[in-house]
Amino acid sequence: MQYNIQLPDNFETCDIKTLLEERWLVPRKVRHFLRTKKNILVNGESRSFHELVDAGDEITLHFDASDYPDYEVTLGDASKVEVIYEDEYLIIVNKPIKMKTHPNQPDEKDALLNHVASYLAPQGLLPYVVHRLDMETSGLILFAKNPFILPILGRMLEQKNIKRSYQAVIDGQLNKDSLSVNKKIGRDRHDRRKRRIDERTGKIAVTHFTTVKRENRYSLVNCELDTGRTHQIRVHLQSLGHPIVGDPLYNPRSQAGRLMLHAYKLNFIHPLTNEHISCESKPFDFIM
Known part of the structure; x- marks a missing residue:
C-alpha cells in the first residue's frame, strides 16, 4: 500500500517529523513504522525525519501488509449510495433514514457501510x-478510503476540527434565539436503548442551538456539536422540554413518520491537501 501526496502551494515549510506529527496528526505507532522501515520518501529519496519539506514536494508513504490489520466487510448495493464529495482519500455520502451506519453482525449487508x-x-x-449517525437520522457521513487517513480524521473529530451541523424540528419554541447546552450524558438504567442527563457519572456533552424558524407549535433549529455522544442532540433537546418531532424514544407521543433530525452540513480543512471542504445536503422538507 503506497500513497503519493504532493504538498500544496500554500504549505508552510517544516521538517518531516512536524509534518507527520503536527500537520497530518499521524499516530505515533504509524510514525514509528515509517521511520524505522524507511518507508517515507521525499521526491523519491529517503530523508531523515529532521530534514525540511516544502510546498510542491511529493511525499511517498509506503506501508507493509503488517502495518495495518486485515479488514473485511460484506458488499451491499452501490446504487443506494448518494455521493456528495469524494477524492482519493475520503468520501462523504448522504445517509437515508432507517439505515444503520454500520452492521452489527458480520453477515449483515444493508448498512450504509456495506453499500459504500x-x-x-x-x-x-x-x-x-469516521463517525456515525443514528439509524433514524438522515444526512452526511464521512468515511475514510484507507486506514492511513482514518486516525487522522478521527483525531480531527476529537479536536473539533470537523464541524458538523444538523437541523431539527422540535416541539414548541426555545426561550432564546441562540443557546448552548452543557449537560453530561449517560446511559438510561431502565432502557438500554436510551441515554439521559447524568451530571454525576455521565460524559461531557456540549450542543449549540439556533432557532431558524418558528411556526405554530413547532420550531426549526440548527444544532452544532462540540462533542459526539450517543443521542446527544435528542437528549439535550428533551432536557429543555422541546424534544424532536417524531422521536420514537424521547418524544413517543409525536407522530411524524420519522425522526425530524438531519445532518445537513460538514466543514473542515482537508488534512492532506489543505483544501477547505464544505458539503451540504439539502434538508428534508420540514412539515411545520
Missing part, C-alpha cells in the same frame, strides 16, 4: 467509519 464498500469495490478500496 460496494461502491468503492471497483477502486479496490474499502470504507472506514
Whole structure:
C-alpha cells in the first residue's frame, strides 16, 4: 500500500517529523513504522525525519501488509449510495433514514457501510467509519478510503476540527434565539436503548442551538456539536422540554413518520491537501 501526496502551494515549510506529527496528526505507532522501515520518501529519496519539506514536494508513504490489520466487510448495493464529495482519500455520502451506519453482525449487508464498500469495490478500496449517525437520522457521513487517513480524521473529530451541523424540528419554541447546552450524558438504567442527563457519572456533552424558524407549535433549529455522544442532540433537546418531532424514544407521543433530525452540513480543512471542504445536503422538507 503506497500513497503519493504532493504538498500544496500554500504549505508552510517544516521538517518531516512536524509534518507527520503536527500537520497530518499521524499516530505515533504509524510514525514509528515509517521511520524505522524507511518507508517515507521525499521526491523519491529517503530523508531523515529532521530534514525540511516544502510546498510542491511529493511525499511517498509506503506501508507493509503488517502495518495495518486485515479488514473485511460484506458488499451491499452501490446504487443506494448518494455521493456528495469524494477524492482519493475520503468520501462523504448522504445517509437515508432507517439505515444503520454500520452492521452489527458480520453477515449483515444493508448498512450504509456495506453499500459504500460496494461502491468503492471497483477502486479496490474499502470504507472506514469516521463517525456515525443514528439509524433514524438522515444526512452526511464521512468515511475514510484507507486506514492511513482514518486516525487522522478521527483525531480531527476529537479536536473539533470537523464541524458538523444538523437541523431539527422540535416541539414548541426555545426561550432564546441562540443557546448552548452543557449537560453530561449517560446511559438510561431502565432502557438500554436510551441515554439521559447524568451530571454525576455521565460524559461531557456540549450542543449549540439556533432557532431558524418558528411556526405554530413547532420550531426549526440548527444544532452544532462540540462533542459526539450517543443521542446527544435528542437528549439535550428533551432536557429543555422541546424534544424532536417524531422521536420514537424521547418524544413517543409525536407522530411524524420519522425522526425530524438531519445532518445537513460538514466543514473542515482537508488534512492532506489543505483544501477547505464544505458539503451540504439539502434538508428534508420540514412539515411545520
